[in-house]
Amino acid sequence: MPHGNFTLADAHHLAAALHAEKVEYLIVGQGAAILMGFPGTTQDVDLFLPISRDNAEALIRALRRLEFPLEPVHLVPILMASEMVILRGGPFALDLFHALDGVEDFEAAKARGVLTPSQLWVLSLDDVIATKAAAGRAKDHAALPLLESFRRHLRGEIGF
């Protein structure tokens, strides 16, 4: 697959494309925490999206701006709000979610979302932790203690 790391330039392009097309979204997963200053690493960019035909069309326009190669076979699951779509043919690895374990729905999560210095909207750290706990994968269990500790640092509960 031709994709590579999600670079600083990619972040600028992603923020610009999503803003230009008025896409409703939240970056979720450990990437959200990293964009808030979590000193960890992740591999892919995960977007949480509302179930909305208008928003799906806007997202497709944004992805085309970013030169993701989208064929009809790719468009249907996005338009039909498949709960999980994995895109690996574009400039960076991107996962699309129309549902998340651990949060009730997009609108509620968006109300708690955070606009990061990179001008990308992300899931709140509380919700990142809730989704990791609910997903229950081995890699989530490994990340949770550090994410919870980072939250305590951000809240000033321990020296930061």
Added chain:
Amino acid sequence: MKIDADLLERFGIDQETFDHLRKTSPHVRAYTREEYRSLDPDGLWAQQCRDQRDRSPGSWITNGFCHVHKPGLDDEPFRAFSTLADYREWCDEALPDYLGFRRVETWPPTANAAR
């Protein structure tokens, strides 16, 4: 600063070189041996959080997103799952254990899962 001779020998560094690098390298934090031993893991993690806070948001991205090809997950340019449950089930069955995508409650893996 003295360091165990056998440790230096194992890494092929003489004491003089070690002292020089410790004093001149910008990447070496100025801990004494006793200070380093006194650091607890929480203290080291707090220091990492403080260091990251002092770096630019751009460097958070540059250093934080590090893609490595994941066998199974990244082998196809496109995959879609109607439900998260379908996706989780596929991860449990199709991905190697070491990627960490398997749900903990399904541990240990089934006999059919890819290794």
